[in-house]
Amino acid sequence: MAAFFFRARLLPLMVALCFLAAHGFSPTTCNRSPPRRVTALSSATTTDSTSVGVGPRLAIREDFPGCQRIHSDPDIFVISGFLDPASCQDLIRRANDKGLQQSPVAYAGWTQDFKDLVELAAKGPVTWLAIGVGWWQTKDDPTAGQVELIGHMVQNFVLFMGLAIAGIGLFTKSRADQLQDLRTSTSTTLDDLNSTSKQETQGPLQFVRRTAELFTPGSSSSDSLKRQQQQDEAALFEAPTVIRYESRQVLAPHYDANRSAATEDANRGGQTLATLLVYLNDVAEGGLTRFGKLDTASPNTQLDYAQVDESQEKLCIRPKMGDALLFFPADVSGKFDERTEHEGCPAVDEKYIARIWRHQNRVPPPFGLAQDELLRV
């Protein structure tokens, strides 16, 4: 009888707690964001949906020597002879001197995924478990009142939430580790544009300078103003990265922009608006750069650039020493462009590339160039 009385007395409380559990304990609303990609790496089979409404790309100097559009909408350019052979060899040499390591893979949006999973656990299983176990702990204790019941439930909530957070942390980490298999190249960043001797070739400096020049259309006729504009532009770059592919190494289909990774992107100057790759060596076999969502046969593809591999169904570019490839992973406002998904196909012969990502805002060190390096540009 006492037990029945106890349960009946606590019934309204249990109903209230169950209601809260069903509708969410979290102070945040259920205004969930639309489904997102979990990572910057992707399967090539995702549908083309977010290209709708992509706005104008970043403006460039289309009259830059050697610049040629090989695809329109989305625009892709090549710049023949962007870097001279000495600069290419210098970039390779400096990268090897510094030491190349396994290329990192960005798990874009991991902070948001972690937050979403924690919120989901708090609103659902953890709350239900805390209520259920709290009820079970007090059900046979005739002296336990509402205060004890709530006390047990709160304690349980804290305990189960701690366990859930640890589990979600491990899950997120294992996801990030799995992504590593999709990028097997090695790489290093060259953030030191200085050269020990004036005679020495300055590959990294040359690379940053020419990229800044390309991205500064309508620059001033005054040399000092032009230089200032190019330094301002280079402040929006991530430091050059040199990537090496040995036989069978790949970079799986991926995007250089993020659909949603605001927290992580903030440290890197926000969204990636342009990618510039320079091939540092000639590659006889393998190692194509492939755009899996763009057809070679499309009227939007121009085939007059000899390095477009016409035998491939999708737009593929064969590496040629000194030539640059330029595309725009997001529009100028930062809107993600799914059509620019691309990959580094399996290498047969050794392949080296150097890459600069141009972001929306200043990229502070360690990802971007330090102020004294920018002054050299």
Ligand SMILES: O=C(O)CCC(=O)C(=O)O
């Ligand atoms: O290696 C390639 O051809 C592509 C490289 C690439 O996609 C990247 O570094 O983001």
